[in-house]
Amino acid sequence: xxxxxxxxxxxxxxxxxxxxxxxxxxxxxxxxxxxxxxxxxxxxxxxxxxxxxxxxxxxxxxxxxxxxxxxxxxxxxxxxxxxxxxxxxxxxxxxxxxxxxxxxxxxxxxxxxxxxxxxxxx
Numbered sequence: 001x002x003x004x005x006x007x008x009x010x011x012x013x014x015x016x017x018x019x020x021x022x023x024x025x026x027x028x029x030x031x032x033x034x035x036x037x038x039x040x041x042x043x044x045x046x047x048x049x050x051x052x053x054x055x056x057x058x059x060x061x062x063x064x065x066x067x068x069x070x071x072x073x074x075x076x077x078x079x080x081x082x083x084x085x086x087x088x089x090x091x092x093x094x095x096x097x098x099x100x101x102x103x104x105x106x107x108x109x110x111x112x113x114x115x116x117x118x119x120x121x122x
Contacts, residue, residue, distance in 0.1 A: 025110035
């Protein structure tokens with residue numbers, strides 16, 4: 001039971017990290033120094049997608065699930081949990097490039113907007 005709860009906690013942490021990487025630039029409105037944490041997280045998330053790699057949190061979750069008597073999964077977090085919700089077919093390299101582009105594009109727009117906003121205030 002404890003391993004299952006830990007695996008579920010890692011799952012939620014993984015989802016929170018993805019949301020942070022995608023939209024965390026908005027947090028810099030409230031906490032201007034947040035970019036120091038957010039920017040590396042965004043680059044990590046985009047890099048994992050561009051390399052076609054599997055995030056270490058996926059391995060941790062799988063290991064915890066195996067210890068809980070559950071079955072792990074071979075693909076990454078996005079392919080296992082999110083793609084079935086978004087895409088009917090499996091993840092392909094072009095889809096990974098699109099996902100990385102979305103992460104980078106959303107954040108580029110948010111940071112550009114924040115930069116312009118701060119420079120107008122001065």
